[in-house]
Amino acid sequence: MKIDLAFSPYELEKKDLQGKAVVVIDALRATSTMIVAFENGCSAFIPVLTVEEAKKLAADRRDLDLLLGGERRALPVEGFHLGNSPRDYRPEKVKGKVVIMTTTNGTQALIAARGAAEVFIGAFLNLSALSHRLIEAGRDVIIACAGEKGFFCLEDTVCGGAIVDRLEKDGAAISESDSAMAAKVLYEYFENDIYRMLLESEWGQYLESVGLGKDIRICARVDSSRLVPVYREGKIFLDR
Ligand code: MLT
Secondary structure (H helix, E strand, O other), X not given: OEEEEEOOHHHXXXXXXXXXXXXXXXXXXXXXXXXXXXXXXXXEEEEOOOHHHHHHHHHHOOOOOEEEEEEEOOEEOOOOXXXXXHHHOOHHHHOOOEEEEEOOOHHHHHHHOOOOOEEEEEOHHHHHHHHHHHHXXXXXXXXXXXXXXXXXXXXXXXXXXXXXXXXXXXXXXXEEOHHHHHHHHHHHHHOXXXXXXXXXXXXXXXXXXXXXXXXXXXXXXXXXXXXXXXXXXXXXXXXX
């Protein structure tokens, strides 16, 4: 099994996704928030790139019980039902609901992953479950970091490295690209204190500064979920 890693959606777009399994990671916070939402009974997400697209889709599909969720500069979008904080996605709000979601980097990475054979949602929350699912899929893997505005970000890369590490420990016969190997080395540096790494990352500091620091603790809950949502035909959902 070959493991490659893209530091940003821009880089992912340059890669050949055919026949591959792609894991999309936005550790702070979009993919962590999605996993929490599924734990709380959410039925699906529809990722879209822009606020306008989200509003139009909600208006066109009034027949469905849709909610609008997402952020810009980490803050909820005016007129949306939910932000991008995992604390927003409580059972009483999201149980049985479909959320149209737009975030700055996370939904971009998802949309860039569309050409892959399988797309999985990853975060620190579901590392072990993800590793098992990838081994079961038996495909070459590309870890797609959402990054920050087209560039490298620490937290997604460390999370990508954690996936490489888990795959190795779970006995997968893997060969790593240079970027996957570099991510694993970064993970080994931070593995004993993922919370501190998230807190000290640039985006973690920004989240703190806008009063969203509590979300960082939630995103640092390594292996707190057994769920591995899939992105297929425009929707993110649990297929088992
Ligand atoms: C993103 O997609 O850029 C992030 O999830 C931003 C955030 O923390 O809200």
